[in-house]
Amino acid sequence: MAMTWIWSGMVVLSLIFGLLTGRLDAVADAAMEGASSAVELSVSMAGVLCLWSGVMEIMNVCGLSGGLARAFRPVLRRLMPLASRDEATLAALSANVSANLLGLGNAATPLGIQAARRMARGCGGTASDELCLLVVLNTASIQLLPATIASVRGASGAESPFDILPAVWLASALSVSVGILTAKCLAALGRWRR
Numbered sequence: 001m002a003m004t005w006i007w008s009g010m011v012v013l014s015l016i017f018g019l020l021t022g023r024l025d026a027v028a029d030a031a032m033e034g035a036s037s038a039v040e041l042s043v044s045m046a047g048v049l050c051l052w053s054g055v056m057e058i059m060n061v062c063g064l065s066g067g068l069a070r071a072f073r074p075v076l077r078r079l080m081p082l083a084s085r086d087e088a089t090l091a092a093l094s095a096n097v098s099a100n101l102l103g104l105g106n107a108a109t110p111l112g113i114q115a116a117r118r119m120a121r122g123c124g125g126t127a128s129d130e131l132c133l134l135v136v137l138n139t140a141s142i143q144l145l146p147a148t149i150a151s152v153r154g155a156s157g158a159e160s161p162f163d164i165l166p167a168v169w170l171a172s173a174l175s176v177s178v179g180i181l182t183a184k185c186l187a188a189l190g191r192w193r194r
Contacts, residue, residue: 014027015027040155041152041155041156044151044154044155059102068098068101069091069094069095069097069098070094072093072094072097072098073090073094076090076093076094076097077090079130079133079137079180080093080130080133080134082128082130083115083118083119083130083134086118088118089115089118089119092111092112092114092115092118093115093134095108095111096108096111096112096115096138097137097141099111100137100138100141100142100143101141101142101143101144102143102144102145102147104147104148108138108141112134112138115134116131116134116135119131119134129183129187129190132183132186132187133180133183133184133187136179136180136182136183137176137179137180139179140172140175140176140178140179141172141176142169142172142173142176143168143169143172144169145162146162146164146165146168149161149164149168150162150164
């Protein structure tokens with residue numbers, strides 16, 4: 001709701017300043033140009049996202065994504081011992097982490113929501129420490145292949161959209177490490193204060 005007010009305010013202010021400065025035609029031209037470039041970007045990104053969704057489906061069919069999810073289960077069991085008691089929750093968590101690892105945030109979102117719903121059962125409306133950790137892991141996810149970012153870069157005309165891989169790996173590894181450490185410290189502090 002807040003974003004609606006922000007965007008509406010920006011549009012109204014643009015129209016007012018365009019009217020006051022006598023450049024209302026420039027505001028209209030910029031709006032049309034922005035809408036046109038947004039449609040072009042959306043169409044070009046759709047193709048790349050379809051490609052990576054197809055790759056993810058092939059990985060599902062051949063069992064590679066399941067193997068990747070199984071590889072994360074020992075780590076997730078240590079990070080989230082309560083959630084890992086339920087096999088369906090652990091499966092959703094593992095699939096979510098592996099989809100995020102491949103840079104497929106759109107595919108990871110439904111899996112993360114499924115895991116969060118299962119983890120929220122019995123919480124009484126207050127998020128548990130492990131549910132907060134899931135949000136941190138999804139927000140700061142490690143990505144081996146940043147498919148969405150590469151598709152945006154490719155659509156914007158980058159010659160080699162994946163040349164940012166080392167920076168993405170470093171930034172995502174640091175953000176996940178700091179996020180996990182912070183979540184664990186805050187959870188321990190919360191238990192200590194009780």
